[in-house]
Amino acid sequence: MFTPFKTATLNHHASTPLFDGSVTQTLNRADFDNAEKEISNWDGYAETPLLDLPGLAGRLDIGDLRYKHEGPRFGLGSFKALGGAYAVLRTVQRELSKSIGKQADPADIRHGLYAEQTKAITVISATDGNHGRSVAWGAAQFHTHCRIYIHAEVSEHRADAMRKLGAEVISVDGDYDATVAQTRADAEKHGWLIVSDTSWPGYTQPPLDVMSGYGVMAREIVQSYATPPTHVFLQGGVGGLAAAVTAVFHQKWGLDAPRVVIVEPELAPCLFASAKANKATNVEISKETIMAGLSCGEPSELAWSVLTDAAHDFVTIPDSIVGxxxxxxxxxxxxxxxxxxGESGVAGLSAVVAAANQLTLRRNLHLDANSRIVVIGSEGITDPSIYAQIIAGEI
Structure with missing residues (x-):
């Protein structure tokens, strides 16, 4: 059962958290409050399940293992539904408020009271699939035009899902980072508004909004625990998910918050490289990982400021344990x-299973029979054809 995990090569870098305040200041409680108040009023909002996996925990000789299953989120298949769509609303709200000369109410935008004005707004984003789907859905909800940029490795099913939500989908040569660069060029040329989940110098507000939206998921988790878990294993990517969860956990539990373990594909380890260099560091992606949503070579600087403050461990995993x-x-x-x-959704859990089965890593991550671990199942089936191939053992 666990043979692929026992023999897999995982790289581990132990970090010393700074705990200088960035974990609770970069993403503040008020921003999470505003996102929770807004998103909880959206049609279709429902708390996603935090699944107990006692059978797997017992086989791994750990005390407790829970899996936050984001597949049902707003019918979009992933946690990204919280961030991209919320950032679209906030972006539209800011732009609209400037044109009407007063603060636009989010509820009025949702209900189409400003539809004529918002139709003139174009929001754009780069994506590996899930973030773009959320942005496209948000654009439809908030009555604005949407353009999504994808690279060649994004599956046709994921591209078509965004088209069905009304987005114009543009293919770009190169990887995810190339699509980000193209959105920046086109936004400057045409006056379009970027809704990205990664930050760069001079561009911070939409990524903050995205991470504030993710905080809704993290707050659902903390409400399920009377006492904090000992560990949380978090997918990397650009770092937004990990930063949001880490910030909420520290706002709730302070220094009693769980040990933060960041997990990335070995083919796209930008946060691992950042931890080793002790600064935000880009990596070149020469081959795409099966974990498409985590194929990111450039970390979000905002997210990195949180993770360098509070993350204890950085781990990379091979594609061979995903299927x-x-x-x-x-x-x-x-x-x-x-x-x-989905493929990206199991990254954190894959690292747990592999680490629990390898004595050195088990010891280095402080895993034992008393460990109580939470992981984020960040996506469900977002591409049925890929899922079918995995289940059939073809991947």
């Missing part, structure tokens, strides 16, 4: 319920 992890979840372990998860 086995998806299949283990689908089959259930030791009586656990079957869970349908």
């Amino acid at each position: 086995p992890m998806v299949r283990l979840l689908a089959n259930g372990v030791g009586g656990d319920a079957s869970v349908e998860a």
